[in-house]
Amino acid sequence: xxxxxxxxxxxxxxxxxxxxxxxxxxxHGAYFRIQPxxxxxxMEGRPVVALESTIITHGMAYPQNLSMAREVEEIVTTNGAVxxxxxxxxxxxxxxxxxxxxxxxxxxxxxxxVSRRDLPYVLSQGLSxxxxxxxxxxxxxxxxxxxxxxxxxxxxxxxxxxxxxxxxDLTELGRTPVAVVSAGxxxxxxxxxxxxxxxxxxxxxxxxxxxxxxxxxxxxxxxFQAPYHVHNEQEAAELIxxxxxxxxxxxxxxxxxxxxxxxxxxxxxxxxIQQALxxxxxxxxxxxxxxxxxxxxxxxxxxxxxxxxxxxxxQNNTRVGSCIAVALSKLRK
Ligand code: PSU
Ligand code: MN
Numbered sequence: 324x325x326x327x328x329x330x331x332x333x334x335x336x337x338x339x340x341x342x343x344x345x346x347x348x349x350x351h352g353a354y355f356r357i358q359p360x361x362x363x364x365x366m367e368g369r370p371v372v373a374l375e376s377t378i379i380t381h382g383m384a385y386p387q388n389l390s391m392a393r394e395v396e397e398i399v400t401t402n403g404a405v406x407x408x409x410x411x412x413x414x415x416x417x418x419x420x421x422x423x424x425x426x427x428x429x430x431x432x433x434x435x436x437v438s439r440r441d442l443p444y445v446l447s448q449g450l451s452x453x454x455x456x457x458x459x460x461x462x463x464x465x466x467x468x469x470x471x472x473x474x475x476x477x478x479x480x481x482x483x484x485x486x487x488x489x490x491x492d493l494t495e496l497g498r499t500p501v502a503v504v505s506a507g508x509x510x511x512x513x514x515x516x517x518x519x520x521x522x523x524x525x526x527x528x529x530x531x532x533x534x535x536x537x538x539x540x541x542x543x544x545x546x547f548q549a550p551y552h553v554h555n556e557q558e559a560a561e562l563i564x565x566x567x568x569x570x571x572x573x574x575x576x577x578x579x580x581x582x583x584x585x586x587x588x589x590x591x592x593x594x595x596i597q598q599a600l601x602x603x604x605x606x607x608x609x610x611x612x613x614x615x616x617x618x619x620x621x622x623x624x625x626x627x628x629x630x631x632x633x634x635x636x637x638q639n640n641t642r643v644g645s646c647i648a649v650a651l652s653k654l655r656k
Contacts, residue, residue, distance in 0.1 A: 358419025
């Protein structure tokens with residue numbers, strides 16, 4: 324009797340196991356495509372840097388978006404890591420893009436800006452899109468990539484206490500264990516409230532370098548202090564390793580101040596930001612359109628100066644983030 328039951332149970336278990344394997348294969352095949360260079364690096368424990376693609380599809384115009392995306396990948400490679408730009412093509416999350424795929428996303432007008440909440444729809448409908456910080460963090464985590472570099476993350480919008488316009492990037496940082504390297508947040512947002520929200524979400528925020536001041540993307544100062552600062556790549560990697568080692572399910576934010584040369588144009592850009600914000604209000608722009616609208620307006624008002632600065636800042640973050648990924652991979656060996 325007992326033998327019979329064990330036999331049945333065994334058969335049941337093996338059916339479950341094989342189904343699990345089938346489902347896993349299906350999930351992997353249906354939803355993800357990992358580029359071979361990225362897959363190999365991950366299997367060999369070599370450093371990989373995840374990169375987002377909303378910056379390409381909604382953050383900058385063609386063709387600067389394409390050249391930026393290519394240059395950033397090259398910076399990752401030069402610094403000893405493997406780039407994995409994340410994007411969605413015909414309903415599949417691609418981790419690592421070919422140059423044709425980059426060209427497609429950079430040149431398309433109708434692709435979706437994809438955060439966590441957009442994923443089920445975009446995947447089930449077979450659509451294409453650029454992944455935001457939140458969308459990219461999900462993909463990076465599922466692929467086993469602990470470090471992700473971008474320009475600036477989303478945050479609490481000004482007036483967010485009334486509109487509840489709080490970027491899903493912040494809740495993602497609270498629930499997904501990936502380290503995001505950014506130049507803080509742009510002052511299009513309420514920086515003080517963004518830091519408060521990150522604290523509530525349990526996100527360990529560290530400024531990078533000599534100062535604890537939280538940077539405001541175009542400017543090295545925001546008037547707000549980060550709770551911590553790490554002096555160099557090694558300290559940043561150790562902080563990330565502690566978070567991962569402890570099994571915290573939350574992310575880490577490393578905030579890198581922009582290079583001194585870029586900070587010079589910060590004041591001019593700040594004035595444009597003010598004007599763009601008031602235009603967004605008077606035009607009644609809301610929801611996911613707000614950030615792309617502001618970025619484009621600021622670029623227009625500064626005759627492209629903000630775009631040049633934007634690109635230089637992303638490049639700087641990429642250098643730092645790649646070195647952090649290299650240091651982290653050594654720690655984890
Ligand atoms: N901030 C920037 N440039 C950007 C973005 C934010 O300075 O391109 C993009 C990022 O992809 C970020 C997203 O994840 O906008 C946040 O959008 P929202 O504010 O709608 O959450
Ligand atoms: Mn929003």
